[in-house]
Amino acid sequence: MRPKLGQHFLADESVLAFEAECANGAGKSVLEIGAGDGRLTAKLLSAGAGHITAVEIDPKLAKALRMKFQRQKRVRVIEQDFLEFEAGRPFNCIVGNIPYYITSSALLKLSRMDFEKAVICIQKEVAERLVSKPGTRNYGRLSVFAQLSFRIEILALVERGSFVPAPKVDSCIISLEKTGFTLDSSTEKAIGALFSHKKKSLRNAVVDARSELFGSTDKSSALRIAQTLKYAGRKVFSLSPQEILATASQLV
Numbered sequence: 001m002r003p004k005l006g007q008h009f010l011a012d013e014s015v016l017a018f019e020a021e022c023a024n025g026a027g028k029s030v031l032e033i034g035a036g037d038g039r040l041t042a043k044l045l046s047a048g049a050g051h052i053t054a055v056e057i058d059p060k061l062a063k064a065l066r067m068k069f070q071r072q073k074r075v076r077v078i079e080q081d082f083l084e085f086e087a088g089r090p091f092n093c094i095v096g097n098i099p100y101y102i103t104s105s106a107l108l109k110l111s112r113m114d115f116e117k118a119v120i121c122i123q124k125e126v127a128e129r130l131v132s133k134p135g136t137r138n139y140g141r142l143s144v145f146a147q148l149s150f151r152i153e154i155l156a157l158v159e160r161g162s163f164v165p166a167p168k169v170d171s172c173i174i175s176l177e178k179t180g181f182t183l184d185s186s187t188e189k190a191i192g193a194l195f196s197h198k199k200k201s202l203r204n205a206v207v208d209a210r211s212e213l214f215g216s217t218d219k220s221s222a223l224r225i226a227q228t229l230k231y232a233g234r235k236v237f238s239l240s241p242q243e244i245l246a247t248a249s250q251l252v
């Protein structure tokens with residue numbers, strides 16, 4: 001086992017079956033992120049997945065996967081870092097127990113991929129941040145990015161003891177459907193800059209974020225932007241994803 005690669009294998013058969021069932025991949029093309037030893041892959045096959053592309057970074061596991069599914073024409077194993085994987089075509093469904101250390105980058109990558117539905121298992125705290133509403137403690141940059149990019153549903157809690165070896169945190173299975181909106185990277189950065197001042201009024205946050213983004217000390221143009229915002233007096237963390245987006249788009 002290589003803990004650095006987030007290798008925690010889901011050992012609860014009923015959770016694996018539930019995840020495969022939610023993915024609803026029957027007859028469809030499925031991409032699996034971090035297929036490990038193929039236990040979820042096997043469940044996806046028995047749930048009737050049409051074709052599975054199984055991406056796995058660890059050469060040893062990728063080799064074992066190829067052996068395990070060598071007679072199975074519906075499985076293709078790709079030994080690669082998912083973050084570098086170029087899909088080249090849409091998938092009906094994306095599934096995976098996502099290694100913790102790549103969660104944010106994997107979500108960003110998913111927002112730029114073409115799929116109908118993703119069913120993924122991620123750290124519980126991150127799942128909670130994804131669905132957090134404005135004004136609540138966990139609401140932040142990740143919530144805004146995620147809610148602009150996806151319709152998100154938390155489907156189930158998976159306790160740490162369901163994995164071998166057990167990680168230090170609990171997980172959640174969530175589903176994602178794309179909203180059709182893709183956040184570009186400079187606007188995403190601007191959102192991050194606003195949220196580094198999340199307790200300030202938007203007016204002040206805009207001034208600080210702009211000088212951070214462009215290194216400019218000229219406050220007047222930032223204040224001019226702030227004047228056009230209806231909600232300039234409200235605190236950053238109380239604004240909806242759409243309101244944050246409207247502000248960030250003016251900053252870049």
Ligand code: SAH
Nearest residue numbers: 005008009010034035036057081082097099
């Ligand atoms: N799908 C299996 C394994 C989950 S553990 C199960 O459900 O039990 C996460 C898996 O992702 C590990 O096999 C790990 O080697 C792999 N992995 C880690 N980083 C990865 C990356 N960047 N790209 C693809 N796979 C990765």
